Amino acid sequence: MGRIIVIEDNPVFRDHVCGMLEKAGYKTRTAYDCAGARRLLEELDDGDIIVSDLRLPDGECTEVLERMREAGIRNPFVIMTDYAQVASAVSSMRLGAEDYIPKTLLQEKLLPRISELVRKTERRHTIPILERRSAAFRTIDRRISLVAPTDIGVLILGENGTGKEHVAEKIHAQSTRQKGPFVAIDCGMLTRELAASELFGYEKGAFTGAITGKKGCMAEADGGTLFLDEVGNLPAEVQQKLLRALQTKCYRPTGCTRERKADVRIVAATNENLEKAVEEGRFRRDLYHRLKEFVIKIPPLRECREDILPLAEFFRELANEELGRHTEGFDKEAEKELMRRMWAGNVRELKQTVRSAVLLTEGRLIGADRLEAESTAQAGSSLLLKDGNEERERIVRALAQADGNREMTAGLLGISRTTLYNKMKEYGIMQKKSEK
Ligand SMILES: Nc1ncnc2c1ncn2[C@@H]1O[C@H](COP(=O)(O)OP(=O)(O)OP(=O)(O)O)[C@@H](O)[C@H]1O
Numbered sequence: 534m535g536r537i538i539v540i541e542d543n544p545v546f547r548d549h550v551c552g553m554l555e556k557a558g559y560k561t562r563t564a565y566d567c568a569g570a571r572r573l574l575e576e577l578d579d580g581d582i583i584v585s586d587l588r589l590p591d592g593e594c595t596e597v598l599e600r601m602r603e604a605g606i607r608n609p610f611v612i613m614t615d616y617a618q619v620a621s622a623v624s625s626m627r628l629g630a631e632d633y634i635p636k637t638l639l640q641e642k643l644l645p646r647i648s649e650l651v652r653k654t655e656r657r658h659t660i661p662i663l664e665r666r667s668a669a670f671r672t673i674d675r676r677i678s679l680v681a682p683t684d685i686g687v688l689i690l691g692e693n694g695t696g697k698e699h700v701a702e703k704i705h706a707q708s709t710r711q712k713g714p715f716v717a718i719d720c721g722m723l724t725r726e727l728a729a730s731e732l733f734g735y736e737k738g739a740f741t742g743a744i745t746g747k748k749g750c751m752a753e754a755d756g757g758t759l760f761l762d763e764v765g766n767l768p769a770e771v772q773q774k775l776l777r778a779l780q781t782k783c784y785r786p787t788g789c790t791r792e793r794k795a796d797v798r799i800v801a802a803t804n805e806n807l808e809k810a811v812e813e814g815r816f817r818r819d820l821y822h823r824l825k826e827f828v829i830k831i832p833p834l835r836e837c838r839e840d841i842l843p844l845a846e847f848f849r850e851l852a853n854e855e856l857g858r859h860t861e862g863f864d865k866e867a868e869k870e871l872m873r874r875m876w877a878g879n880v881r882e883l884k885q886t887v888r889s890a891v892l893l894t895e896g897r898l899i900g901a902d903r904l905e906a907e908s909t910a911q912a913g914s915s916l917l918l919k920d921g922n923e924e925r926e927r928i929v930r931a932l933a934q935a936d937g938n939r940e941m942t943a944g945l946l947g948i949s950r951t952t953l954y955n956k957m958k959e960y961g962i963m964q965k966k967s968e969k
Pocket residue numbers: 660661662663664665691692693694695696697698699700762804880881884949950951
């Protein structure tokens with residue numbers, strides 16, 4: 534976890550903010566003016582987050598922000614404002630500030646916002662990836678390198694757990710937008726009521742309870758890539774709004790009278806047959822065509838058998854590090870077993886199986902008896918309990934155990950993330966967007 538750089542000229546307020554952050558376990562560094570901030574920024578680490586007062590003795594912090602963004606430094610920047618400064622703070626968001634928080638609301642807003650940003654930053658910097666070398670993936674890599682530098686919309690098709698999000702990140706990393714943000718949103722988690730605000734944001738006072746405005750994913754992804762995971766679940770009203778935003782590069786946040794511009798490249802992914810969703814009237818044909826300008830199909834792991842052992846080795850070493858184990862490999866029987874399985878949950882299931890095998894192994898070699906029973910789940914199917922109440926409770930418990938991380942929760946329950954989303958929707962289990 535990185536540090537929080539607090540830039541504030543009022544020493545009492547600065548100590549107050551640092552105290553709050555340190556009590557929550559964050560390390561802080563401080564500066565009191567733009568010049569000091571610029572010096573600190575020279576030694577900025579990837580995971581650091583900046584929280585700054587808007588008006589500083591030698592200028593506005595937006596000058597620092599602007600300089601950072603020009604230099605391609607994308608660390609999150611949150612602005613603290615007095616009531617009278619809200620208008621300029623809003624305009625600073627166009628320069629790439631993540632958020633502004635009125636000082637009067639700092640107590641309740643700062644820590645949740647910081648923990649959301651920490652999760653996002655950590656996710657981008659800590660998931661190690663193995664370059665897959667199977668014939669199928671070499672073809673996929675060629676397709677990625679062809680499409681990445683263009684602004685063509687890409688639709689990634691594949692079963693759950695095949696690695697669609699990594700492919701989207703790769704497209705972004707090889708694009709001319711690589712210095713811009715990569716914002717991922719799970720459309721499967723968006724209720725009809727939430728979808729428009731999450732994607733397009735809203736103005737302060739747009740509806741009861743909208744005490745501050747919200748930026749929305751479109752604005753967050755401005756200059757970068759917006760990854761719409763499980764795009765087939767996007768509610769109809771939002772499909773229309775998204776299509777318009779793609780066609781005109783303009784959109785209107787809820788409650789806002791003026792249009793906003795957003796230069797966003799969309800990469801979408803789905804595990805369902807969108808063609809069928811179009812025929813059944815659940816997905817707009819025009820949006821479908823717009824999203825699938827270029828299609829990348831990711832085969833299930835069982836069809837890329839050359840990748841199984843390299844991935845298993847990769848996950849074994851990761852798990853060694855994470856769990857403090859010293860396994861050195863799989864024995865012959867375990868290798869045979871890894872190759873024999875169908876991996877209905879694809880790479881995600883392989884990763885989880887290897888991780889728990891590492892945990893269970895005391896010697897150097899992992900034996901076949903340490904590989905948990907094969908998942909009987911068909912991709913996308915549910916294997917939970919028949920009794921609804923019990924099932925709901927189990928999901929809530931698993932979410933708490935996994936500290937809100939949905940991937941880990943799905944892993945604990947032995948189901949795919951999509952099934953988890955659908956179940957959460959079905960049981961009305963709410964979760965904050967930051968809890969991913
Ligand atoms: N090449 C790879 N190297 C290392 N880990 C990988 C690789 N591909 C996938 N994974 C891991 O497998 C899991 C599933 O990957 P990812 O979330 O990208 O799949 P997905 O197809 O987007 O899944 P879903 O459809 O459920 O959203 C993640 O934990 C991811 O880190």
